[in-house]
Amino acid sequence: MCASKNSRTLKVDYMARVEGEGALLIKIKNGAVKEVKLNIFEPPRFFEAFLRGRKWTEAPDITARICGICPVAYQSSSISAMESIAGIRIDGPLRELRRLIYCGEWIESHVLHLAMLHAPDFLGYQDAIAMAKDYPAVVQDALRLKKLGNDIMKVLGGREIHPISMRVGGFYKVPEPSALQQLVPELEWGLEAAEGLARLVATFDFPEFTRDYTYVCMRHPGEYPLCEGRLVSNRGMDIALDAFYEHIEEEHMEHSTSLHSVIKGEGDYHVGPLARFNLNFDRLTPRCQALAEELGAAPPCNNPFKSIIVRAIETLWACEEALRLIQGYVMPDAPSLPAEPRAGRGHGCSEAPRGICYHTYVIDEEGIIQEARIAPPTAQNQRTMERDLRELVPGLLGLSNEELTWKCEQAVRNYDPCISCSCHFLRLEIDRDA
């Protein structure tokens, strides 16, 4: 690395506290950022290729393996797509159980990221274990909250990672109401714990940094977005799922095994908690809205570093929603609806903790998959992350290489990138000229 602050190369060869493999390269010459590359070298695994020839009912279990952190997102999106082909409409308790297991994934994933992976950046620790020495109660509460999310997934899905109960048409087996009732006391504790985490992270120092993002997320007539709805943006986009590729295109860049998504004619866009929160604030519970107002984080919230507050508020939302679903649960007559394949194309989308996870499939009359296309959230955020860095770095040139590198990593972690899923992603290199 060059000693000059105005011209330097910063490199992070292997980004830490993200899921998957990626690196970052930033080249600075005479105080101007010349190049920002989020280098994704996660080896490609070719899901869209080997899904061809598989049965339509296998897609949920296979695509879950794209990501160990958000398997329910992949299961939900693939199931919705297949059900749209077969003309199945899930309602009542089966729909509520799907939402419930998804709430479990949001709690688990959000708390893992905000407390264990992102908070150490704000507090100056290498990791949550070092943080635990000075903030034992915070880390212990976070671990307990994370476990609560996992327990919801376990009760409904058998295990936390790659749960096994969801299927096209519903579930293989549904829980007794008493099994869900056992989660209630911990969820009631979870409401307070999530609110406590939100209050804590709101006291962090946030860099003065905002951008006029194009947000894209789902929107449902009555609910905060989770597994159903249209796709909307803050620039007037409001489309049905089947119009996804009419508006979004994917570009294959040499420095990434993960395709970059852009909105045709508009460019990069932002998916995830900030998008959902800014575009669906009216769909949050009164308690979440009041907390956001009190913490000074109500929309418009365009500082990506504040996504950590939004994740905590969404964790509170997920606990409230889980409680509501459990209190209203009546065991369905059958664990699933009959599902017969027919030839056609279907589209499915859901809000993974880190943003929309879109799937489309073509199957034949036997239910054999002919074509599969998946747009994971982190792939959609790649261009936005690179642009954030391009605009963030010029204001931080007074920092040492080490401080600047850490701040850039933190800026990438704002997106809770899941590189394993995007690649179907991350090394940091900062180059301050030669």
Place this chain on the structure above:
Amino acid sequence: MKSGHKPKLAVWKFASCDGCQLSLLDCEEELLAVAGHIELAYFPEATRAEIRGPYDISLVEGSITTPHDQHRIQKIRRQSRLLIAIGACATSGGIQALRSFARVEDYVRVVYAHPEYISTLERSTAIAKHVQVDFELRGCPIDKYQLLEVLNAYLNGRKPNIPTYCVCVECKRRGTPCVMVSRGEACLGPVTQAGCGALCPAYARGCFGCFGPMENPHTEALSERLKALGVSEGDMIRLFRSFNAGAEAFRKESKAHVRIEK
């Protein structure tokens, strides 16, 4: 391990979904205790801090699919006293080993607009195909309590107590009625290694082989039974070719059905 010395643990990732190493972070009640006895010397998913090798124990997740990773695993082996492969990707090549039954160039073209940017091997292979592995912990994903058992065993200088019998034993122990007998469901349980606690049958579905083949599996006998249940050759191929498609016993059995189908 030497007394008074906190063993150094490294966690490495190759082609995978991250789920198996996440199992370590999912040990919510045990994580801080584990960190009290083991130095997390290299674990990029959890920490920026990096302590140089050599390491006492390396946990390796993922399969080898690129020329770069072929070299990386050799370097990791040289730095590791004990190397433990964790999960179906690391022990059999994972779901991405399905490329072995196709042409990888075709796969690249399906997914990427510029195949020339992609560097990948024709096969996705287990860690043991490249370096000597001290223990293979199965599962897609691994079971976190089995992981704690393996770490505990090596820290105390004993052999890990990980059963190699089949899922059927776990069903019997759990009192789950056989899904093949009672519901006529196709199930890989009779040839699949235990470890999940026989989850799928307990959820009224057949096992799909997350933990790979058991010791000496009678795959042919199972195929006969599946055939009698009316499972098509195509479905049998798909059943043996999933998360452990690259495991020898499953690979071989799937090929037998390809011959029949033709």
